[in-house]
Amino acid sequence: MPTSKDVAQAAGVAQSTVSYVLSGKRPISEKTRKKVEDAIEHLTYQPNAGARALASRRTRVIGLVIPFIPELHMASIMEFVSVIANTARRYDHDILLVTEDEGAAGLQRVVGQQICDGLILMQVEGDDERLPVVRSLKVPVVLIGIPHDPSGLVCIDADFEMAGKQCVQDLAAAGHDVICVLDWQREVVDRHVNYVERFRSGTNQAAESIGVKMLHLPGGTDRDVIADSVDKALAETTGTPAFIAPDGTVQDVLRRVLSSRGLTPGKDVSVIGSASPTLAELQPIPLSTIDLRPAEVSRRAVKIICDLLEADSQGPTESLELVPTVITHRSSTLRPPRGS
Amino acid sequence: MPTSKDVAQAAGVAQSTVSYVLSGKRPISEKTRKKVEDAIEHLTYQPNAGARALASRRTRVIGLVIPFIPELHMASIMEFVSVIANTARRYDHDILLVTEDEGAAGLQRVVGQQICDGLILMQVEGDDERLPVVRSLKVPVVLIGIPHDPSGLVCIDADFEMAGKQCVQDLAAAGHDVICVLDWQREVVDRHVNYVERFRSGTNQAAESIGVKMLHLPGGTDRDVIADSVDKALAETTGTPAFIAPDGTVQDVLRRVLSSRGLTPGKDVSVIGSASPTLAELQPIPLSTIDLRPAEVSRRAVKIICDLLEADSQGPTESLELVPTVITHRSSTLRPPRGS
DNA sequence: CCGCATCGTCGATACGCATCGACATATCGA
DNA sequence: TCGATATGTCGATGCGTATCGACGATGCGG
Structure with a gap:
């Protein structure tokens, strides 16, 4: 060489x-x-990267901490990973995979050995065990997700509150008087992932100001649970109920339950889910979606950390960015009455 | 520090x-x-990793080249990534993400800058454009997937031929006289991914020696195409046809088509797909699967490259390993007649 | 015509670790 | 008792780059 x-x-x-x-x-x-x-x-x-790192005290590598918990929809995680990796390259950086298996020790390792200049953490939970470690690290760290106490941390995430509002406003405008949120899977809710609460807060605020009835029912992968939730929603109205199912797996189950009840989304009921455009289009009845902008979140996360690395100075050690969400109408929701 | x-x-x-x-x-x-x-x-x-790399000429980092093409089932890719990352840690190595975007130049970059000691390439195509570069690199490279000309390369993959045989033997034993393979999506087939052919070869060999009729019909995500294939299969037999649908997305479409024809897998027809146990169990009718052992393939790939790195000597510069596949019976296939 | 700033280049050094040869001490057999 | 071998430790050097101070050349104004 x-x-x-x-x-x-x-x-x-x-x-x-x-x-x-x-x-x-x-x-x-x-x-x-x-x-x-x-x-x-x-x-x-x-x-030579090693020599360069040694002399310049910069590796130009960013550690990406990925969750591999099976409950999560892996396909959507890949969307983050892919965009993060490509964006990093655009800033002339590379991405090192840090597996969740190592836990907080892994963070200390890659930073301590100076394999990485900074970290991006995905799927940050409300009361994440890694937060104390993150705060103690002397390198920039960007969190995707908002913990309960974001003080001293740099966070970014989709604006789940806005997402909740948009869904409810949209469904209310289409004439629904009962709107039912099917929660994320138990495993996700139990991890106290903060976005569950933020989304709920958004839906409730909108529902209150508009005056529609909100139901928050359990989600999950168990067909009976979903069926139960659907029946409860049906019992609450003489009109057509609307369902919001953010979780991809929950959507699948919901679809089957509705079909077995003889209910067609977009005709007898409305369904909004969160999914990538590709996935949404692929479904038998193209799914109206609330887009949580994973690509935009990823891009911004990389930009933030690269700016921090550039600045070298410790920069703003605390910040919180929310990415606006977007509703896309496809065929699974009713159209609002003409002229309204 | x-x-x-x-x-x-x-x-x-x-x-x-x-x-x-x-x-x-x-x-x-x-x-x-x-x-x-x-x-x-x-x-x-x-x-300090940089200093260590400089002095020892070893970074203890392995580059992982991931495909981000949307047609692929991202969830299954994550399975590879996850196992590879964790296994690498067990060998005291880290994983650097190399995105497909950079193409072959990316390989030369990470190797040339000596960010990586070796590479693992996923989703290697039959006539992969990166092969010339790979052969010219002076570091160990392990391919997951078998190109048309594997000379001078170290490859590992699931034994798709065995998988094909197992499916056919199994379905024939259950009494089917017509077995229909629904191909992968067009995008996959067109990339000349070698495993399509290997799988087909396995099915045909088994069918010939047993004496059942094989049909190879187009797959894809288009409902009409699948419906057409199903009808063709039905027309070929007075008994119960069997379907093999390796591709996850194709399975989804097939399931809907069968349902609309009033056919129940495990009763009126048999269906074998390839999917992770988790996914297979989640389906309305738990899917009998041919397990392509992604975790085992990943583990071995890491082991191979780490052994090569250890050996330091250029080791065997050519090898080909096939991981045995496994059939798991769930509810989507008929049971073989008693006493047979 | 001289002093001074600017531009462009060089040489030397530090970065943190691995590794090699040398050396001191302990251990053993004859 | 003495040389030979192990055993354990040290000092010195090199890995390839970034960076700092220095220095010659050039252009300028006075």
Whole structure:
């Protein structure tokens, strides 16, 4: 493997000059730059990451802490991972996978060994056990998700409260007087993931100001539980009920239950879920969705951490960003009455 | 951040002694070892990865090249990623994400900059454009998937031929005389992923030796296409046809088509798919599956590359490992007649 | 024509660890 | 008792890059 010394020799300059050509931190004459660049190309030189990290105290690697809990919809997690990785590259950084298995110790390891310059944590829970460690780390950390106490932390997430409001407003406008939220799976709710509460708060606020009835019923993957919830919702109204099912797996079960009751989404009932456009379109009845903007959240998370790394100064050690959500109408919801 | 020099000072030994305590490459007296380990603990010392890489010419990082093509079932990809990451940790290695976006150039970058000691490539296609680059790299690379020309490459994959045989043998034993394979989605087939052919070869061999009729029909996500395939299969027999649908998305569509035809899997027809146990159990009629052992494939891939890295010597530069597949009976297949 | 700032380049050094040869001490056989 | 072998530790060096101070060359104004 060629080194910068080899390049220097080939170009007839000092090694430090090669370094300055690459970093641009000192003026270089056009002539010299050309010579060096030619030599680099000719030798197919690439700077050694280890040496660079050692000398500059920057690895240009960001640690990404991914949850692998089976209850979560893996496909949607991949969406985050994919966008984060690609965005990081755009900032000339790489992504190191940090598995949940290692727990908080893993964070200390990758930071302590200086494998990473900073961290992105996905799926942050309300009372996450890793928070004390995160606060103690002396590198930038961006959380995707909002813990109960976000003080001293940099967080970003979809605006779940807004999402709740939008769903309710939308369904109310379509004429529903009873709106039923089927919760996330037990496993998610029990982890006290903060967004469950934020979403609920949004729905309730909107419902109160509009004057529709909200039902919060258990979700989960158990067909009987969902069936029970559906029946309860039906019993509450003489009109057509509306269902909000944020969780992808819950949507699947709901779909089957409705079908067995002879209810067609978009005709006899309305259903809004959260899903990627691709997935939503693939369903038998294309699903109207509340888009939680995973790609945008991911992009911003990377931008935030890269800005913090750039700044070098400890920057704002606390911030909270909420990404606006978007409703997309497809076929699973009723259309609002004409002229309203 | 404390360095090994700090540790040495605190323990009253030379820096090199600290290094030998950590690596175990030279005998150390119990007394000295204790002093050093105490100092390490007291200072919470962790070796600097960059310096270590520079001196040892080993980063202990493996690059994982992930496909993000939307047609693929992301959930199953996550299964690979998760197991690979965790297994790598067990070998004291970390995983760096290399996105497909960068293409072959990305491989040259992470290897050239020596960010990685080796690579694992997922979803290798029959005629993968990255193969020339892979062959030219001077670091170990393990491919998950078998290209058309595996010479000079280290490959591992599920034994799709065995999988095909198992499915056919199993369905034939259950009394089916017509067995229909619904292909993967067009996008997958068109990429010339080798496993499509290997699977087909397995089914055909088994069908021939047993004497049942095989139908290979188009799969995909289009309902009409699947419906057409189902009708064709029905027309071929007066008995009960069997369907094999390896692709997860195809399974979903097939399920709906069968239901609309009034056909119940496990009663009127048999269906075998490939899916994780969790997913299979979740379906309305638990799906009998052919398990392609993603976790085992992942584990072995990591083991192979770590062995190669350990060996240091270029090791066997060519190898091909096939992981045996497993059939699991659930409710979507007929039971073989008693006493047979 | 001289002093001074600017531009462009060089040499030297530090970064933190692994590793090699050297050396001191302890252990053993003859 | 003495040399030979193990055993345990140290000092020195190199890995490849970034960066700092220094220095020669050039251009400027006075």
